[in-house]
Every structure is written in C-alpha cells, then in structure tokens.
Amino acid sequence: MRVFKRSIDLAATLFILLFSIGVSANSSSDEKEEGPVNTQEEVEGYILHHIKDSHDFHIFSYTNSEGERKHIGFPLPVIVWSSEGLVTFMSSRFHHDDSGHQVVEAGGTRFVKLHSKIYELNSGADEISFDEGHHPVNAHKVLDFSITKSVFGMLLIGILMFVWFGGLARQYKSKQIPTGFGRILEPLVIYVRDEIAEPNIGKKYRQFTGYLLTVFFFIWILNLLGLTPFGFNVTGQIAVTAALAIFTLVIYTFKGNKDYWQHMLWMPGVPVLIRPVLAIIELAGAFLIKPFSLLVRLFANISAGHIVVMSLIAILITMKSELTVFGSGLLSFVLSLFITLIELLVAFLQAYIFTMLSALFIGMAVAEHDHGHDHDEEVDAEDVRADFI
Amino acid sequence: MEQLLNDFSPGLFVMQTLIMLVLIFIMAKYAWKPIMNSVEKREEGIKDALEAAEAAKKEMQNVTADSEKLLREAKVERDALLKEAREIKESIIAEAKEQAQVEGDKVIKQAQATIEAEKKAAVADIKSQVANLSVEIAEKVIKEELSNKDKQLKLVDDMLGDIKLN
Numbered sequence: 001m002r003v004f005k006r007s008i009d010l011a012a013t014l015f016i017l018l019f020s021i022g023v024s025a026n027s028s029s030d031e032k033e034e035g036p037v038n039t040q041e042e043v044e045g046y047i048l049h050h051i052k053d054s055h056d057f058h059i060f061s062y063t064n065s066e067g068e069r070k071h072i073g074f075p076l077p078v079i080v081w082s083s084e085g086l087v088t089f090m091s092s093r094f095h096h097d098d099s100g101h102q103v104v105e106a107g108g109t110r111f112v113k114l115h116s117k118i119y120e121l122n123s124g125a126d127e128i129s130f131d132e133g134h135h136p137v138n139a140h141k142v143l144d145f146s147i148t149k150s151v152f153g154m155l156l157i158g159i160l161m162f163v164w165f166g167g168l169a170r171q172y173k174s175k176q177i178p179t180g181f182g183r184i185l186e187p188l189v190i191y192v193r194d195e196i197a198e199p200n201i202g203k204k205y206r207q208f209t210g211y212l213l214t215v216f217f218f219i220w221i222l223n224l225l226g227l228t229p230f231g232f233n234v235t236g237q238i239a240v241t242a243a244l245a246i247f248t249l250v251i252y253t254f255k256g257n258k259d260y261w262q263h264m265l266w267m268p269g270v271p272v273l274i275r276p277v278l279a280i281i282e283l284a285g286a287f288l289i290k291p292f293s294l295l296v297r298l299f300a301n302i303s304a305g306h307i308v309v310m311s312l313i314a315i316l317i318t319m320k321s322e323l324t325v326f327g328s329g330l331l332s333f334v335l336s337l338f339i340t341l342i343e344l345l346v347a348f349l350q351a352y353i354f355t356m357l358s359a360l361f362i363g364m365a366v367a368e369h370d371h372g373h374d375h376d377e378e379v380d381a382e383d384v385r386a387d388f389i
Numbered sequence: 390m391e392q393l394l395n396d397f398s399p400g401l402f403v404m405q406t407l408i409m410l411v412l413i414f415i416m417a418k419y420a421w422k423p424i425m426n427s428v429e430k431r432e433e434g435i436k437d438a439l440e441a442a443e444a445a446k447k448e449m450q451n452v453t454a455d456s457e458k459l460l461r462e463a464k465v466e467r468d469a470l471l472k473e474a475r476e477i478k479e480s481i482i483a484e485a486k487e488q489a490q491v492e493g494d495k496v497i498k499q500a501q502a503t504i505e506a507e508k509k510a511a512v513a514d515i516k517s518q519v520a521n522l523s524v525e526i527a528e529k530v531i532k533e534e535l536s537n538k539d540k541q542l543k544l545v546d547d548m549l550g551d552i553k554l555n
Contacts, residue, residue: 053401080400117398144400151404158412165420172427176434189424209425210417218412238393239402247409 043314049098050310051303052116053148053237055091059230071096076152081143082120084108091146100128100136111142118144150240153232157221165189165217192216192355200359204366208359211251215244216355223302223347227309227340235350236303238295245295248358249287256365290361294354301350305343312336519552 058073075092087107094102100114103121110121112128119139121128131137147155168182168189178186197205197212222234234240262268264282267275315332316325323331530544 052396053398143403144398145404146400148401148404150401151408154405154408158408161412162415162419165416165424169420169423169427172423176427176431186424186428189421190428193425193428206425210421211413213421214409214413214416218409237398237401237405238396239398240405242397243402243405243409246406 038317040318043311043317047307047310047314049116050231051233051236051306053150053233054116055094055113055118055146055148056096057149057152057230058096076149077147078111078118079145079147080111080118080120081145082107082109082111083123087111100139103127112136112139114139118142118146149232150234150237153222153225153234154218154240157218157225157234160221161214161217188217189213196352196356196359200356201363202367205359208251208255208362211247212355212359215247215358216351219244219298219354220348220351223351224344226302226306227343227347233302233306235298236306238299241295241299242291244298244354245291248294248361249291251358252290252362252365253286255362257368259367260365290357294357298350298354301346305339305346309336309339309343312339523552 055078056073056075058071060073061069061071063069075090077088078091079086079088081087084107087109089104089106091113093104093106094113098113098115100112100119102112103126104111109123110125112119112121114128114136118141119128119136120142121139125138128136128139164181164185168178168185171178171182177183192213193205193209196216197209201208219235222232225232226235256264264286265279267278267282270278312335313332315335316328319328319331322328526548527545530541530548533541
C-alpha cells in the first residue's frame with residue numbers, strides 16, 4: 001500500500017509541477033484560422049493531428065469571451081541536431097503553430113514546425129514556402145531528439161515502472177509475500193513468466209525474462225495511458241514500435257544457436273536445389289516479416305483504436321444537426337463507452353501478443369532440436385508462425 | 390506508405406531505443422532479478438515444505454509401526470519371562486520337596502539304625518543278663534540238686550525247653 005501511495009504522490013507532484021509550468025506558458029497568442037473544432041474536416045484534421053507525436057503537452061483549448069483561442073498545457077523541450085549542431089529551446093516559442101508560419105531563431109539558425117515536424121529553414125530564407133503538393137521547398141527536416149509528448153510519456157512510465165516494481169522487489173527483503181499494490185503486481189509478473197516466457201522459450205527462458213517483462217509492462221501501461229484523456233499515443237508511433245520490434249530482432253538474431261542458423265540458411269532434409277530458395281524465404285522471414293508483423297500490428301491496433309474512439313466522440317459534433325445535442329451526445333457517449341471498454345481489452349491484448357510473439361521468435365532461435373524428430377517440430381513451428389503472421 | 394514513412398521520426402526512434410535500453414537495464418537489475426529470485430526461492434521453499442511434510446508423515450507412520458512392533462515384542466518377552474518364572478518356581482518347589490523327602494528318609498533311616506543298634510545292644514544286654522541268670526540258676530540248681538542227680542538233669546532240660554530266645 002505504501003508503494004502505491006508513494007507512486008500516487010509522485011504522479012501528483014509531477015502533475016502539479018507540470019501544471020504550474022503550464023500556467024505560465026499557456027498565454028499563447030491566438031491563431032487566425034483556429035477556432036472551435038466544428039466541421040467534419042476540422043474533426044478529421046484534429047484526429048490526425050492527435051495521432052501524431054507533438055512537441056508540447058496540450059490538454060485542452062477553449063475560446064474565451066473575447067474570441068481568443070486559449071490553450072491549456074505546458075511546453076516541452078525541443079532538442080534538434082541542425083546544421084549548426086545541437087540546438088535546444090522550449091516548444092512554447094512556436095506558440096502552438098503547426099503550419100510552419102512561426103519562425104524560431106535559435107542556435108544561429110531558423111526553425112519552423114509543420115505537421116508536428118521540426119524543419120530547419122535553408123540559410124537566407126526568412127519564411128517557409130511551399131510547392132503545389134504543400135511540400136516545403138526551402139526547408140529540410142532535422143534529426144529531432146526532442147522530449148516530445150511520447151518521450152515524456154515513456155519517461156513517465158519508466159519512472160512509474162521503476163517505482164512500482166522496484167518497490168515490489170524491495171518488499172521481498174523483509175517479507176515473503178508482498179502486501180498492498182505489490183500483491184497486484186506480483187501475479188502479473190508471474191503470469192508473464194509462466195504463460196509467456198516459459199512455454200514459448202523453454203528451459204532457457206530465465207535470461208530473457210528481463211526483456212520480456214519490461215516490454216510487456218511498458219507496452220501495456222503505455223496503451224492504458226493512451227486511453228486517458230491526456231491523449232498520449234506512444235505505442236501508436238511507428239518509430240516506437242519499430243524500435244521495440246528491432247530489440248526483439250536483435251535478441252533472436254544474436255541468441256540464435258547453430259540449429260537455428262542451419263535451418264535458416266541450409267535447411268536439412270530437403271533437396272539441395274530448393275535450399276537456397278528456402279534460405280531466401282527464411283531470411284526474409286527472420287529479418288523483415290517477423291519484425292514487421294510485430295511493429296505494424298502494435299502500431300496499427302493502437303492508432304486505429306485512437307481514431308475510432310475519437311471519431312465516435314466526434315459524433316457529438318458531426319451529427320448535432322441531425323440528432324440534436326442530446327441525441328448525438330447520447331449516441332456518442334454509448335458508442336465511445338463501448339469501444340473504450342474494448343480498447344481496454346486491446347491494450348492488454350496487444351501487449352500480450354507483442355511479448356508472446358517476441359518470446360516465440362526467441363524460443364525458435366534458441367530451441368535445442370532433437371534430431372530424431374526435429375522436422376516435425378519445424379513443421380509445427382512453421383504452422384504456429386503462419387497462424388500469427 | 391509515404392504517409393507512414395513521413396510519420397516515422399528517426400529522433401523518436403533513437404530516443405525510444407535509448408530509453409528502452411536504460412529501462413531494460415535498470416528494471417532487470419533492480420526489479421526483475423530480485424523479484425524473480427525471491428519468487429523462485431519462495432516456490433522452492435513451498436515445494437520443500439510440502440516434501441518435508443510428506444516425509445514427516447511417512448516418518449510418523451514408520452514410528453507408529455515401530456512402536457507397535459516394540460510393544461508386541463515387549464509383550465512376548467514379558468510372557469516368556471512370566472512363564473520362565475513360573476517354571477523356576479515350580480522346579481524350586483519340586484526340588485525342595487525332593488530334598489525334604491531325602492532328608493526325611495535319611496533321618497528315618499538313622500533313627501531306624503539307631504533303634505536297631507539300641508535293640509541289638511538291649512538284646513545283647515538281655516542275653517548277658519539271661520546268661521548270668523542262667524548261670525546263677527544253674528549254680529543254685531547245681532547247689533540244690535547235687536544231691537539228686539536225675540532230678541537235676543531233668544530240671545535243666547525243662548528249663549532250657551521253656552526259655553525261648555528271641
């Protein structure tokens with residue numbers, strides 16, 4: 001219980017701290033074209049904007065009595081690698097502009113923000129200009145190591161995980177059975193070990209539990225965080241899921257034993273002429289299909305979930321004229337409640353599937369083949385893989 | 390696809406990789422390892438405790454069986470002892486009886502021998518007295534009857550005929 005309280009305290013302190021920054025930063029200038037999100041196109045734009053990462057922590061916006069658009073939230077630090085080296089400044093300097101019009105001068109060069117991406121203006125340019133396809137012609141993208149909303153979310157979850165599970169680990173020093181919140185966490189850890197790691201990897205599961213447990217809780221908690229009104233979409237960022245998939249790829253590539261490589265490169269038990277063909281297929285499977293199935297599944301599921309939930313909430317606006325405020329509100333409430341409950345399940349399911357598939361791929365790479373009947377097992381493994389890809 | 394590639398942020402990828410590496414390292418060191426060790430130790434402990442309980446149960450059964458066996462053996466031994474004691478008692482009694490008999494017989498025999506000896510002595514005494522008496526009688530007779538020789542001889546014969554020696 002003590003750990004739980006402490007983590008709540010921590011979260012509360014963090015948020016109070018962040019809101020106090022937010023109050024000082026929210027006095028942004030109003031934008032000409034911005035206003036309440038009312039039309040179908042604006043809703044679509046809003047949803048697509050949300051799905052992307054953002055450089056400030058935006059909680060909500062409103063239009064005050066003078067017609068000014070106010071944004072509540074707080075800025076996050078921008079860290080970019082530009083032609084002038086590493087440049088850092090707070091995202092508040094963009095004044096919530098996402099159309100590339102607000103030019104920020106920092107570190108001897110100029111930056112604009114366009115569709116959640118930071119562009120560096122070419123030298124000599126004062127203002128961004130576009131071609132017909134709305135692509136910037138006098139600016140280029142920079143390597144963006146900013147503490148974006150996603151990075152912020154990951155750091156938050158990292159700290160939270162450390163506090164929770166580190167607390168659970170400390171409890172064992174004084175007692176055999178954890179109390180309080182640890183009593184909830186411990187079965188989850190054992191669940192991952194007994195239901196994911198051990199059955200899929202086999203006897204050698206112990207060395208991979210560190211990765212599998214971290215990935216499972218990281219994805220699950222971030223998925224759940226995505227369902228809160230703070231609007232994180234960390235596991236819906238393709239860069240995040242790609243990094244996770246590549247972790248799995250690296251592990252099963254470097255931990256793969258002789259049997260694994262032999263079955264991949266020079267498959268025993270099939271005609272020699274077919275072996276190179278199989279090798280190409282196996283290599284493509286190991287280095288492209290497996291990581292791709294991991295990264296696209298998680299990314300697509302979470303992004304789709306966010307789009308569906310937001311679209312259903314938007315029914316309130318888009319169907320107001322047909323159904324009146326009450327009717328559209330009720331419809332949107334019932335539908336989005338229903339979908340959110342499903343998303344709650346999806347949040348767990350995707351974490352489970354990602355971890356399970358990672359364990360399965362690792363298990364295939366480290367499996368000790370009994371040469372008496374290894375080909376039967378190989379067929380089984382192929383079947384299992386075919387079921388999941 | 391173009392949209393996806395456009396959305397892919399290399400910077401975020403790098404940040405995620407860094408955070409993940411640090412997180413895996415920290416979590417493995419400070420959380421997963423101690424948790425796993427403790428849980429495994431506990432599971433091991435539970436298994437050991439169950440096995441120990443099972444063993445204790447078996448031991449208990451063995452002990453019960455042993456004590457029953459001991460009890461049985463003790464009973465048998467006691468019975469044997471009692472039987473032996475009874476036999477010893479009987480034999481002692483019999484022996485004592487026999488000894489008493491022998492002793493009694495001996496005493497009786499001694500007594501008889503003594504009686505016999507006494508009797509013989511008595512007879513001898515009587516004989517000597519009889520002889521003396523006879524001599525005296527004969528003396529008297531001789532003295533008296535020396536006159537009457539025939540009468541004297543007749544008298545001796547009669548007297549000798551009357552006296553019966555045992």
